[in-house]
Amino acid sequence: MAGFATKVAYDAHDGADFYCKFATMENFVAGYWAFLNRSPYSGWESHVATPEDFIGFIGPTYAPSNPEYAENVLNLVPEARQRLNAPRDAAPLDNGNIDTGKRSLGAIVIDPGHGGTQNMAGSDANHAISVSGVKEKKLTLDFCLLLRDEILSRARPDEAVKVVLTRDSDKNLPGRERARMALTHKAKLFLCLHFNGAANPSIRGSETYYRARENGNINLREDMAFATAVQSALYLSLKSLDGGARDRGIKPDNEGNPDLPGFGVLNDRNLGNDERPDPCRAAYIEAEFITNPSVEKLLISGGNAMANRRAAMGAVAEAVLQAMR
DSSP states (O other): OTTTOEEEEEEETTEEEEEEEOSSHHHHHHHHHHHHSSGGGTTGGGSOSSHHHHHHHHHHHHOTTOTTHHHHHHTTHHHHHHHHHSOOOOOOSBOOSOOTTSEEEEEEEEEEOOOSSSOBTTBOSOOOBOTTSOBHHHHHHHHHHHHHHHHHHHSOTTEEEEEEESOSSSOOOOHHHHHHHHHHTTOSEEEEEEEEOOSSTTOOOEEEEEOOGGGTOSSHHHHHHHHHHHHHHHHHHHHHHOTTOOEEEEEETTTTOTTOOOOGGGOHHHHTGGGOSSOOEEEEEEEEETTSHHHIIIIIISTTHHHHHHHHHHHHHHHHHHHHO
16 A cells, blocks of 8 residues: 555554555545455456445455455445435535644645646646546646645644645636635645646656746746745656656746736736735646656556655655745
């Protein structure tokens, strides 16, 4: 479960043992399917018609020394169905209220690019597709969930930080609505994450955008400093994992062309920076070119991809925390 969970010792009802601790439900689900898609369980896809069929197939493989294991699990199905069907409030997009007993670092809004199936104003449903066919919209959400976890876990014991995601599922939001969450949550930072794609598979590298002066940036120096910090952290982490990583640097969102309007999520009015005395700093990461085979192996389908993702997002998390202190 490396890359999905941390190893913890726990004294359970049947004795002390080591278990997996998942930081989020998303990590648990991803870890479960990674566990199941191993050779001992080959063929499970043909046993999904009913819970009884599925558990009856994988149970004897998972617990060969316990002939009653499958039956015991199936006895829990009615309660599970009852809990799943019970009315519940929508899950929050942030990690809850800041603990007032700690030193508050404030809030950061993290924006996983794209999502859903319909294009919205300032946000396409998807852009790039990896060598193995994984869509950018899925990767942005996966990486941003990891980034959230890393920020929360790396904050000091006496620090409290609020992390807000613009989306936590496969849905698309207009660019202005994403940016507006910075004002809603009075965020110090807004960080958007995307992946690049190119017709030439040899192209690769990380780059980070900031709002251009020509596009009316009202806190240009601060935005550039934030973009530099996250870009440097991401690149150096990827470089330590793969010598072929490239630093494409920080760039204005008009890339030197004053006629380009830039990215809506970096627009100061959309962020609400014209309505507050302490403007939110914003940056837009293009983490890598997922059309590059080396990047595919490094971050998507290679044996160490999950660990590499966590290392990269951990480095960005450290830069974020430093910017919030």
